[in-house]
Amino acid sequence: MTTRFDPRDPDFEPRVRASFARQRAMQTIGAQIVRVEPGEVELALPFREDLTQQHGFLHAGIVTTLVDSACGYAALSVMDRESAVLSVEYKVNLLAPALGERMRAVGRVIKAGRTLVVCTGEVLAVTGDTESVVTLMQATMMAVRGRPALVD
């Protein structure tokens, strides 16, 4: 179902990386940007005990934070230069406890409309050479134009 996307802004990669660098929440949880392609962005998050829920797994919301950013930046990577990206809504299934040395979140654009961009995301828990899907996201992102306070 994966489609290749032509970026509308040839400078999509530095734009995505610069916007990611402004997400203070990403720094606070320790997330890094791994890969930026047209319509696909990968982030990584080393496991940290101060981000866990009561049983010692990464909190579902923290995993969601990571994959929301992955999907949001996948969407931004195919938007024109005038657009900023906002999350409209998403749905997440927690398939397995988020336990591992680190999490790898991949966001992919499925449909890029002028205003709305639909993405899927997955989070994989990685330990050594092993990885397994722990979370699945289906998300709607929005291209916002003409609002000077919102720049990406």
Next chain:
Amino acid sequence: MTTRFDPRDPDFEPRVRASFARQRAMQTIGAQIVRVEPGEVELALPFREDLTQQHGFLHAGIVTTLVDSACGYAALSVMDRESAVLSVEYKVNLLAPALGERMRAVGRVIKAGRTLVVCTGEVLAVTGDTESVVTLMQATMMAVRGRPALVD
């Protein structure tokens, strides 16, 4: 649509509060537990710039983290003593930027089955005397029994 729920565990409130206190992620983001009733839990999160996305709003995932815990603990409040709570899945609509002095998240049980508990949640941005809904959640929580590593 709100229904009163009879708690199956008379000690539901200290149990919810103790489990919340073990959520390291809640301490890391600075969330507090405000109110615990049978089938309804309220949390609060003062605004912090280190939890924002690139435009200066609270990151959608952080808002989700808060309301996921509110819904999860609303679900736990109506579960029997043998059950631990896990998030199965949720869907979130981001209605407006999460900007304000603090966020108030309320999770409510809509249907309490033996295994699955369905909740709705909302997050309100509060500034002075004004508050407005910024996020809406619909979530499925699961009662997990007989797994010694999972205790609530």
Next chain:
Amino acid sequence: MTTRFDPRDPDFEPRVRASFARQRAMQTIGAQIVRVEPGEVELALPFREDLTQQHGFLHAGIVTTLVDSACGYAALSVMDRESAVLSVEYKVNLLAPALGERMRAVGRVIKAGRTLVVCTGEVLAVTGDTESVVTLMQATMMAVRGRPALVD
């Protein structure tokens, strides 16, 4: 959380009713329009065995069809005259088997933006004087303008 909405089109009610009358699927399943208010629409569906799944309950998708129309028309009721309505996405929880003399679906607008309208919906199974919630929806609807083939 319910908010009153001022309709942007004073003729919202006949417009909603006329569009509903053009939904051939509503006639096919036997749905009727019950009530149209600004931001709230109610539909009804008598139980029919030819709309059931394998255990004799109304098919989840048929219940979804009903509440999707209720939410879509709740959204249309607050849109301006130039807008047609399309469903962007929705999420549904099936709380209980859809069994009863008839289903009652209520769609409500929670947030009415210029382009996107967020709604919640519920379906109640009605038998005699008893009714209970069987389905919960959270939906995003879109106002489409300037596409002559799409008129509401």
Next chain:
Amino acid sequence: MTTRFDPRDPDFEPRVRASFARQRAMQTIGAQIVRVEPGEVELALPFREDLTQQHGFLHAGIVTTLVDSACGYAALSVMDRESAVLSVEYKVNLLAPALGERMRAVGRVIKAGRTLVVCTGEVLAVTGDTESVVTLMQATMMAVRGRPALVD
């Protein structure tokens, strides 16, 4: 992300086909079962004008009905003989108008737990040799055991 699944019931295919044949709603809308594999089921629906919404597209709810059955039977195909399948919840994105000679819905199991099975589904509109994705689903299905009224 696709995983092969070993069926727990070697007779999974006739069981899925027999249950599908009992879904009266599938007959009413004219859906057919195309393919049954362990963890993957495909259905087809010829376009019919009496299943449309107000603009002449297949109603989003009818498309959902089709892909809900595809996901539900994908889930049943990996369940043990004692289990019946029920839809717990799903989320659907409507990517493009459902227009075409027929719709093709594919449901796939992503994670098969003992009680909950998570699936993704897509609906493709087919006209001649051309097809395109019009709908995306992420769904949670439940294995129900020990309830004599629920047999699959």
